[in-house]
Amino acid sequence: MSEGQENLRTTEVDLGGLVSVLATHLYSTPLVALRELVQNAHDSHTRRRLEDPAGAAAHEPRITVRADAARRTLAIEDTGAGLTEPEIHAYLATVGTGYTRLLREVTGNEELIGAFGLGFLSAFSVAEEVTVTTTSHREPALGHRYRSRGGEQYSVEPAPARPRPGTVVELTLKPEHAHLADEAALREVLGRYCVLLAVPVYVGDDQRPVNDIAVPWREPVPQARLYAARMEFATAFGRRFEPLAAFPFEPVDGGTDAVGLLWVQDGGTYGSSDNRDLAVYLRGMLLADDARDLLPSWAGFIGGVVESNRLTPTASREDLQRDEHYRHLQQALADAIVNGLYETARLHPAAWRRILARHGQDLLGAALCDERLFTLLADDVPVPTSQGDLTAGALRAAGGGAVHVALGSGGGFEEMLYRAMRVPIARGDRYAVLPFLRRYAQLRDCRIVELGSEDGNRELFRDPEQPLPAEELGWLTAALADEGEQLVPARFEPPGLPLVLVPDREAELKARIEDDQADARIPSAALRLARAFTARTDGGTRARLYLNTASPAVQDLLRAYRAGHTGSATAAGLLRSLKVIMAAAGATGSAGGDLGAALAGVGTAVAALTAPATDELSAGLDRILGDDPRGADPHGSDPRGDDPRGDDSRGDDSPREQGEGVR
Structure with missing residues (x-):
């Protein structure tokens, strides 16, 4: 020994x-x-x-x-x-x-x-x-x-x-x-x-057992009643939500012996809401009442029951060991959910419509996690837009072959632009919308216009036919733009909209992550990625103020400035006040300017415009503000056209005004 x-x-x-x-x-x-x-x-x-x-x-x-x-x-x-x-x-x-x-x-x-x-x-x-x-x-x-x-x-x-x-x-x-x-x-x-x-x-003395319930995967059920039997079981077993549709979970050769039933729950979900509800039975006895980790993370709308003889319980028999059988069951459940959704869409269109309406947001994210789901959902799942929920196909059709998506939450002149364009704009700030539409654009080979991004803005706001002289650009910048706003002459639709303020989303992100408390709120890995993304911008330009040179109002304003009309600064100040008011009403974080001063500026402009003036000056200002009561010229000429008397018709009595406008 x-x-x-x-x-x-x-x-x-x-x-x-x-x-x-x-x-x-x-x-x-x-x-x-x-x-x-x-x-x-x-x-x-x-x-x-x-x-x-x-x-x-x-x-x-x-x-x-x-x-x-x-x-x-x-x-x-x-x-x-x-x-x-x-x-x-x-x-x-x-x-x-x-x-x-x-x-x-x-x-x-x-x-x-x-x-x-x-x-x-x-x-x-x-x-x-x-x-x-x-x-x-x-x-x-x-x-x-x-x-x-x-x-x-x-x-x-x-x-x-x-x-x-x-x-x-x-x-x-x-x-x-x-x-x-x-x-x-x-x-x-x-x-x-x-x-x-x-x-x-x-x-006690009950004559009916507590487990007196028809189990559809165990008992022979006529095919005509099979779906109804599944729904009855799901309704009886579901604890929190009514089932919208039910589909079987069956054994997989070489994978898992588990069998059971899955269903789509009626509980409201949004984005990362997790209402997964799966009960696991081992040889007929409840083992895990909340086995949600067996379901895919994207399936927050799924409930179900499965039973198995092969799963390994922990010693307390309240949970499952994460072994090979567990992993096989995880994969089989993911496949069964995808197959079940396909079957629901094919065989039960009414239930499928309810699912899309109830779980559209969750399904957008789910589609990004599984290529088969994306193929199923690409043309059916609703996308939140400025005109309500629309499918990606409807967005594409309304946008003339392009899908428009706003990277921010909208508001202010940005929101005004979307409405004026009469094109539905997808809400890119909502859960999974932007990556879903990017993949959709690739799948359907169509353009995607990301409003608020550099490429998207370049497509939406085209260069003017002729660049503005530096003197006029400087005057317009002083009259219309606030600190942190870059004035950009452009052409865009509709011409009735003279200008639009578009926040720089990269600058917004940079400002958020450089906040003193950002390190405490954002995980370090995400923070490093965000900083790498925003490294290309210095954050100095918070928003771009696009001036529509195709707008008759802007053309009249420039003619008045060139002619030295004394009301040009007043009209420019009124436009600037309108910009600030609309931005404040939209509650955008990038809105610049003092709302109180802007409201006072409107009063000042109204007073100036209603003061005694020559008929010619009043008519010119009416045209600048788009408020000419005469309508079309009785002699057939365009009331917004060039003054036949030329820019010098006012002589030396109308000195050019170089002020900053109404502040």
Whole structure:
């Protein structure tokens, strides 16, 4: 014997401490004790059928749960195999040794649920005292009674034989768990825990078992009623939301043995809302009530039930081990959801329309995560736009073959532009809209105009036919633009809109991420990416003020300035005030200028325009502001056209005004 072997010692076990830890801290909720004891009762019936087929066939399997609030007791009774006295000592009173596990290994029967020999221990997490009265099918004339307080010590004594083999486990509940002795609450809990158990489970004197529900993937259902049966099950099982459509989940060769039902929930979702609701049953007993991680992260609108014999539970049997079977099930569920949505769109168009209307935002993101979903949804899923929800195809048609999308939230003159264009503009600030439309444009080989980006603005705002002289550009900049705004002469539709203020989205992002508190709000990796993206801009230009040189109002304003009309500065100031007011009304973060001063400026402009003046000056200003009451010239000439008398017709009495306009 080696020196190392000579020094080996036996590990001491503090049984009382171990029982206390396992009974008190292994399970997250006292309801687990109820589940474990019902599960043991189920396995007792399976064991009876395996060991004594003739005797099992002679009686109806049954599990009954009774509660007595006055005595503070809870009892679980079965008509299964029962226990002999040696079996009580070997399995019931030995932590970590389970006959069920041994029997499953020997017989290969996958209906047996128990695995770790710890289920009975859960009784001590809720009970002051546990009493087990049992009669084995092997010794039908003998009865035994097990008693234990706390689980550390126990006694076994003879008891009258039960009328038929089986076991009753009675718990004297701790005061803090007295609420478990409520039969109404038991019906609700057991109705969910035991819904897939093959053995009927009754509460009290009920004549109908709590698991008396048709399971559509287990029972033969006529094809004509199959969809209705699935919807009925989903409606009965769903806890929070009405199902909009239901579709099967079936085993995958070489992947998973799981089977069940999935459905689209009616619960409202937006973007990252996560209403995933999946219950997992292992051999008929609820294992995980909230197994949402098995569903794809994009499927926030999906609920379902699946059952499997291969998944591996944790020791508490409240969760699943993340092993190979788990990963196969994850992939199979993702595929089943995609296939189910395809089938719903093909076979149930009314339900499909409700799904699109209810979950359009979530489906936009889902489409980006799965190419098959994108193909399905590309032309159907609604996109939020300035004219309400429209499909990408409708956006494309209305935009003359181009899809227009705003990178910001709109507002101010930007919003005014979109309305004036009479083209629906997709809301690029909404969840998944921009990347979805970018991919759509690639798929359908169409243009995408991203308003607020440099390329998008260049396409929307074309260069003027002739550049403005530096002197005129300087005057317009001083009269119309605020600090941080760059005046850009351009041509754009419609000509009735003289100017539009478009925020620089890159500058906005740069300002946000350079905020003193940005590091605390934004993850460091995202912060580095954002800073790399905005490195190309110095952030000095917050917005671009596009001046529409194709606008008759702007053309008249420039003619008045060139002619030295004294009202040109007043008219320019009125346009500037209008810009500030509209930007403030739209509540854009890039709006510049003082709203109070802008409102005062309107009053000043009105006063100046209504002061005594020559008829010729009044008519000219009316044309600049688009308010000529005469309409078309009676002699056939365009009232907005060139003055036939030329720019010098006012002579030296009308000096050119170089002021900044109404501030």
